[in-house]
Amino acid sequence: MRIIKQCIYGVGFLAVIGLILWGLNAIFFAGPASCFDNEQNQGETGIDCGGPCISCALKNVQDIQVKFAKAFPAQGGVGVVAEIYNPNIQVAAQRASYKLTLRNEAQGTLETISGETFLYAGELKYIVVPFVNRPLKSISSAGLTVSDLEWVSSDSFSKPNVEIQAVQTKKLEGIRVEGKIVNRSEFGLSRPVVSALLYNRSGELVAASRTVLDDVEKFSTKDFIVIFSQTLDLYQPMFQVGSLFGRDLTIGDSGQDVGMLQVLLAELGLLVRESTNYYDDLTAWAVSQMQTGFGLEATGVFDEASRTKIIQLLEQQVTQLPEQDKSVTVDPSKTKVFVEVRR
Numbered sequence: 001m002r003i004i005k006q007c008i009y010g011v012g013f014l015a016v017i018g019l020i021l022w023g024l025n026a027i028f029f030a031g032p033a034s035c036f037d038n039e040q041n042q043g044e045t046g047i048d049c050g051g052p053c054i055s056c057a058l059k060n061v062q063d064i065q066v067k068f069a070k071a072f073p074a075q076g077g078v079g080v081v082a083e084i085y086n087p088n089i090q091v092a093a094q095r096a097s098y099k100l101t102l103r104n105e106a107q108g109t110l111e112t113i114s115g116e117t118f119l120y121a122g123e124l125k126y127i128v129v130p131f132v133n134r135p136l137k138s139i140s141s142a143g144l145t146v147s148d149l150e151w152v153s154s155d156s157f158s159k160p161n162v163e164i165q166a167v168q169t170k171k172l173e174g175i176r177v178e179g180k181i182v183n184r185s186e187f188g189l190s191r192p193v194v195s196a197l198l199y200n201r202s203g204e205l206v207a208a209s210r211t212v213l214d215d216v217e218k219f220s221t222k223d224f225i226v227i228f229s230q231t232l233d234l235y236q237p238m239f240q241v242g243s244l245f246g247r248d249l250t251i252g253d254s255g256q257d258v259g260m261l262q263v264l265l266a267e268l269g270l271l272v273r274e275s276t277n278y279y280d281d282l283t284a285w286a287v288s289q290m291q292t293g294f295g296l297e298a299t300g301v302f303d304e305a306s307r308t309k310i311i312q313l314l315e316q317q318v319t320q321l322p323e324q325d326k327s328v329t330v331d332p333s334k335t336k337v338f339v340e341v342r343r
Contacts, residue, residue, distance in 0.1 A: 057090040061151050064096065064119065069142040071102060071132075072207050075229040078102075078136045080129040081197065081208035082144040086119040092157040093119045097148040098127060105140040118342060121154035126338055128195045128210045160185040160343045162192070169198070169332035174230035181213065181339055182221050189216040192341035196226040199334035201235055206330055226337075235329040245311070249302035253279040261302060264310060265290065 067083035080100055086093060100113040113129055127144065160183070167179040177196040183189050195210040209226050216222045245257055258279045265271035270286040284300035291298045294309040 057088065057153070058151055061091050062087045064093070064146045064149065066144045066146065069100065069144040070205060071136065071139045071142045072205065073136050073229075073231070074131050074207070075231050077131055077133045078139060079131055079208060080113070080127075080142055081205065082127040082142070083124065084119070084127065084144065084146065085124050086122060088151075088154075089122045090154050091151050092121045092123075092154050093149045094152050094157045095148070095150040096146050099145050099147075100127065100129060101143045101145070102132065102134060102139050103141045103143065104138060107140070110134060110138060117340075118157075120157065120159040123159065125340065126195050126197065126208065128208045130209045158343070160187070160189060160341055162189065162339050162341055164194075164337050164339055167335060167337050169234070169330065169335045171234035175207075175228040175232045175234060175330055177209075177226040177228070177335055177337060178224070179337060180221050180223055181216060183216045183218060185343070186218055187343065188218050189341045189343075192216060192339050194224045194226060195338045195340065196228075197336045197338075198228065198232070198330045199336075200329055201331045201334075203334060206328060207232060233329045235331045245302070245307045248304065249279050251279055251281065251284050251300075258283070261287075264314075 065085045065087060067085055069080065069082035071078045071080050073079075080102065082098075082100060084098075096117055096119065098115055098117060100115075101109055102111040102113075104110055111132060111134060113132070115127070117125070117127060119125055163182040163184065165180045165182055167177065169175065169177050175198065177198075179194075181192060181194065192213050193210055194213060195208065197205060198207045200206050207228055209228050211224060211226050213222055213224055245261070247257070249258055249261060254277055256277060259275040259277035261279075262271055262273075262275040262277075262283055265283070265286040266273070266275070268290060270289050271283065273282070279302075287302050287306065288298040288300040290310070291300075291306055294306070296305050296309065
């Protein structure tokens with residue numbers, strides 16, 4: 001029994017000595033708790049991942065992707081646009097530096113344009129420089145590099161709730177893109193930047209420009225206008241005259257199609273009066289005269305054969321764009337508008 005007691009006392013004594021040594025080691029020799037000591041001692045949600053330590057998303061962040069950079073003609077020089085994309089859906093870059101470089105045929109640097117931007121998680125964005133005082137023929141290529149990124153969680157740097165509405169591409173003295181920016185956020189927006197990209201009928205980028213707006217209050221709307229070079233032209237789709245007349249017309253009929261027919265007859269010199277939208281005897285007589293001129297039977301009824309002839313005549317008179325102009329003429333249906341706003 002005495003030996004057993006001595007063993008118990010000995011084990012207890014060793015345990016006390018062990019605790020003392022462990023404490024001394026923790027105080028004077030052990031490194032501080034970290035995300036890399038294989039212990040959940042820093043609030044990690046998994047060993048060395050999460051919590052106050054760097055998150056898995058930040059540890060495994062993907063590089064910003066530069067989709068393209070392109071120079072395009074602008075009045076008296078060139079403009080430059082680059083498309084960049086943040087493939088990270090949980091991480092945003094609250095600050096990033098960029099350099100746009102214009103090169104000649106020998107890949108020598110002609111011009112470098114530096115700036116700063118930011119990218120929300122999963123955001124596709126455009127860097128637009130509307131004007132650089134360089135002749136387009138001197139530029140062989142354009143490139144963009146992004147550096148010095150400050151990555152943060154998307155929860156701490158989320159995109160405001162902003163919409164673009166009522167976009168229209170118009171030709172006045174030059175091309176202009178108009179629309180509205182709608183702030184649905186619970187806070188105001190400081191000087192949002194609206195960028196517009198113009199494309200031709202083939203979907204090729206023709207030009208890009210931008211404008212900076214005044215502050216937009218919370219839950220409010222503000223109009224914007226983005227101005228482009230006066231050298232650009234606007235493509236006007238050919239008028240579909242075949243859609244004007246979808247039925248036979250005869251005495252007693254009425255409607256806008258009758259009125260349009262009367263306008264056409266007046267332009268041909270066959271009907272001398274204003275449009276009434278009513279198909280009467282005088283209209284029937286003018287149609288019979290037109291049919292005779294087309295070599296058709298003069299029935300006075302605006303039938304399928306008469307519609308075919310008049311549509312062919314009108315389509316021949318519609319001005320078509322010269323083939324060489326189609327690549328540099330803006331198709332308003334393909335305009336894209338983006339808003340850059342920092343909360």
